[in-house]
Amino acid sequence: MKTELSKKKKTKFLKAKCSGCGNEQIIFSAAATKIKCLVCNQLLAETTAGKVRPIAKVVKELW
Template sequence: MNEESHFVKVKCEDCENEQVIFNKASTEIKCSICGRTLVVPTGGRAEIKSQVVEEID
């Protein structure tokens, strides 16, 4: 992945739900189906704790 801000599609490891998230999210993002934490903010590029399915340009 490059260092620019962009959206990515991630897949929840628990329920396999796919969501589009911002790679520099400033808040924690949870799966909208099961509530598992998908993204944790770090002050810059967010720590993605799930599988990245695709980058969206």
């Protein structure tokens, strides 16, 4: 598998904790769509102009 991330765009992965069910989920910072919790369907992050704005609490920043 090739990984061609972080060449031009500064992308990263965020680990967010759902406030509804406590599920921890990885969020891609350059995601194009809203991200919902896979467990309870609560909105974890929304996107504004190509940027992800986390709604859920970010517990960790990953690469």
